[in-house]
Amino acid sequence: MxxxxxxxxxxxxxxxxxxxxxxxxxxxxxxxxxxxxxxxxxxxxxxxxxxxxxxxxxxxxxxxxxxxxxxxxxxxxxxxxxxxxxxxxxxxxxxxxxxxxxxxxxxxxxxxxxxxxxxxxxxxxxxxxxxxxxxxxxxxxxxxxxxxxxxxxxxxxxxxxxxxxxxxxxxxxxxxxxxxxxxxxxxxxxxxxxxxxxxxxxxxxxxxxxxxxxxAESCRIAPQTEPWREMVLRSGMVLKLLTNERTGAMAAAPTASLPEEIGGIRNWDYRFCWVRDSSMTSQAFVTLGQTADGVALLSFLEKAAAQHADPSRIQVVYGLQGETRLTEYNLGHLDGYRDSRPVRIGNGAAIQRQLDVYGELLEAAYDLLRIGAPPGDTQWEWLRGIADYVCEVWQWKDRGIWEVRGPERHFVYSKLMCWVALDRALRIASALGWQGDTARWRREREAVRAAILAQGYDASRNTFVQSFESRALDASNLLIPMTGFLPPDDPRVVGTIDAILRDLTEDGLVHRYWPEETPDGVGGGEGAFGICTFWLVDALARIGRTEEAVGIFTGMLARANDLGLYAEEINPRTGEFLGNFPQAFTHIGLINAAHRLGQALDRDLRAGRSSQA
Structure with a gap:
């Protein structure tokens, strides 16, 4: 059974x-x-x-x-x-x-x-x-x-x-x-x-x-987040359990091959540490007052990636001890959860080209700097090499944040994170007075920005799209204002939020994209993504639509299981959990969205008091 x-x-x-x-x-x-x-x-x-x-x-x-x-x-x-x-x-x-x-x-x-x-x-x-x-x-x-x-x-x-x-x-x-x-x-x-x-x-x-x-006593829960204290702490517990005590690496989930569609083939092993999770995870740890965990994770990822002197060999995912070989294979003797095959062990995404990884690493280094752990001289040499490499490759196609197994494309999120890589390299160099090819970084950063605005934005619908020459929407574009690429109140950001609310949101839950509209080389269906839903909460809070953000956030809280846990995905129609469980990304999203929403509510309260005065 x-x-x-x-x-x-x-x-x-x-x-x-x-x-x-x-x-x-x-x-x-x-x-x-x-x-x-x-x-x-x-x-x-x-x-x-x-x-x-x-x-x-x-x-x-x-x-x-x-x-x-x-x-x-x-x-x-x-x-x-x-x-x-x-x-x-x-x-x-x-x-x-x-x-x-x-x-x-x-x-x-x-x-x-x-x-x-x-x-x-x-x-x-x-x-x-x-x-x-x-x-x-x-x-x-x-x-x-x-x-x-x-x-x-x-x-x-x-x-x-x-x-x-x-x-x-x-x-x-x-x-x-x-x-x-x-x-x-x-x-x-x-x-x-x-x-x-x-x-x-x-x-x-x-x-x-x-x-x-x-x-629990060492955790810091901000006053504005107090209404959701229990859920925030429970999410922190999940992240703590998924963090390897010796290395600081955090697994994306403790399970392998729980299906994104019952009876389907979207079944993956998530017991590894993804570089792209690093910045959002460290933000969640710092929000909880667990700065040491944030530093340990970011340090692990930079050490793991620094095994490769050549930036082109940096992986998007590593083993919990820093392993680089994560060979993917099928366990043909197992039926899979409710006959969902294949049962996969290992993860082939480790050998994909995903250009966003460079932005994640430079963002991680900048996060470390901001919390008092700046990179050393040797580390800066490596990071500087990454920035130089991004100048060379940002125009390449890749597999994107969602690790598609179909043809490579010019994904907007990948370009966005190339922009982040160059922007953060410039910020680090400026803050520490270190040398680098800053003129080139600045020039290429502006070129990336121009390409995204020209080819990644659909003016007729006032929304950013998934990839160049595509009309498909993608929930990862909710992260645009979080990176500082555009301010939250930019009409193009607001238009993207509205488009995702209208066309990717189902019963209060956000799909990352529609597979039938943008084939990803895997096949089959999937549920709505918990992390994408929390991104929407964050984005709405940033643009001042606090009431909408609260409604979606409280709706997500009601969809947790009886212990406050979430899987990667949820079926919007049945509420059924799908994908690996519990999923770190979803719980990271909850912590960060609660923090952002609490700030928005506090801002609105102060604004109300000011207007009454």
Whole structure:
């Protein structure tokens, strides 16, 4: 059985993550790291993928929520004979900034009968290496292990008296619990701690809750954003979980190949770090008062890209340790979520030409400068080389922000970010008094600007378009005023916003473009994009249409799942989540849109007071 994507909760410890369904099933988990092969992938194949389910036997009503601001999930089952609380988490045991973490690749599940009597049903079906490995399950010295030719996975905490079955490489058992009784189970990759499971689970729980409490207290929520405090903090939690503690890299999502269309082929692996996410992500971190995370991410991306002395070899996406080879391949033995094939691992976008990446890197460097971390001499030499390279290539075609797999085109957003690259290079050079071919940068910056205004703007409809010689709209043009290319009140910006509201917006949700109007080489359909909808909120707030912005923003808040989480896309007609989940880009958009909207509301309030005076 497949659960709705919106039915999942996210838990994690900044090394890896897991998805837990409403009925207590862990259907996705990769150990020891987020980009490792899965050990549970039931979300991608309900029969073969593997899962770990803990729930009362029979039917039960369910309530769930996170414990305070933490990523500790608590699910409450009300069964016929009693009530069971299930607490799920991955331990965070310290490690801040560059300090080594003591967090272990361990998934903790604590069941407690709080009323009456409950029979707990357990199914532990590990399927390592994306369900490709042969698995043997056995009991040794009171612990269960699953062994493959390459690794060992341990399950500890089952009572010695528990009668278990290991048929078909799947452990199943039923354990009765009375009011006040507990059962703590720990699933570990590699070596395990010999401490009794319940004692260890309680220690891990205390440490993890303390860590999240300290994190929440360190967050800064601006007064004007206070009405959405809980949703902003929850989005911050998602970004924190997707950020690798050791490197500062942030994955776009914890999952792979959740479909953008049920039964469709738009299924991608998002467990990597995209350069283009950097500036907006750092802005979200700084908005939350988490400047160190913003600096760590930007520094990671610049270090990863600086592996390439030749700017032409800079990639748009890297592994979470800075890896450059992200070979894309299909897992033909898995059915895919609700028969959505192929199941892709790796990401072929890593080898595409996407010219916007240079603007993202120079924007990242400028962001670092503005928050007190200017580039060093060697770094400036590299950044200066990027600016020189942009002067040479901005007139080339590329695959664009949406990573199309069809023919390259002159995408407006790519040209815009080439303009940003040159503009930010000039700003950095001016601020630090550093040398560079500034005359050429200034000349080419103006040439890019002229090309965009002449060929990327449709005067007959008063809107920017997706690419030169195209009439198709593209939601990425909502970012034009955010880059400083044109002021928000420029009639061409306002006209673009109105065109996107009219022609790309469906029931309050914004499509990035219409695939049938602008073939992207993939085929099939898709939902509306969460990040694009939040871009629209930001754009409306910037041009003073605050009431419209509030309406769309509150509509998006209502579309979150019961835990405040979002996927990449939403079906406007059904509300169904589509694409990888939870999606960093959507949560980044929420934080930044809330901040911009709060500023607009504060501006309007002050303007009202001024007029009354």
């Amino acid at each position: 497949y659960h709705p994507i919106s039915g999942y909760a996210l838990i994690g410890n900044r090394h890896t993550c897991a998805l837990v369904s409403r009925d207590g099933s862990v259907d996705w988990c990769c150990l020891p790291y987020l980009d490792s092969a899965s050990c549970f992938a039931g979300i991608l194949d309900a029969k073969r993928g593997g899962r770990w389910k803990i729930a009362p036997t029979g039917t039960a009503s369910v309530r769930r929520g996170y414990v305070g601001p933490s990523a500790v999930l608590r699910t409450e089952f009300a069964a016929a004979g009693g009530r069971l609380d299930l607490t799920d988490f991955l331990p965070i045991r310290g490690g801040r900034g560059e300090e080594p973490s003591r967090s272990l690749p361990t998934l903790v599940r604590m069941a407690r009968c709080v009323e009456g009597e409950v029979e707990v049903e357990i199914e532990w079906t590990p399927r390592p290496d994306y369900a490709r490995a042969d698995v043997t399950i056995a009991r040794v010295d009171g612990r269960i292990f699953a062994r493959t030719p390459d690794e060992e996975l341990w399950l500890s905490g089952l009572p010695e008296t528990a009668r278990i079955s290991t048929a078909h490489a799947s452990l199943t058992t039923r354990i009765p619990l009375r009011a006040g009784e507990d059962l703590s189970l720990l699933y570990s990759w590699g070596e395990t701690d010999p401490t009794p499971a319940h004692e260890l689970a309680l220690r891990y729980l205390d440490e993890t809750l303390a860590w999240w409490t300290a994190w």
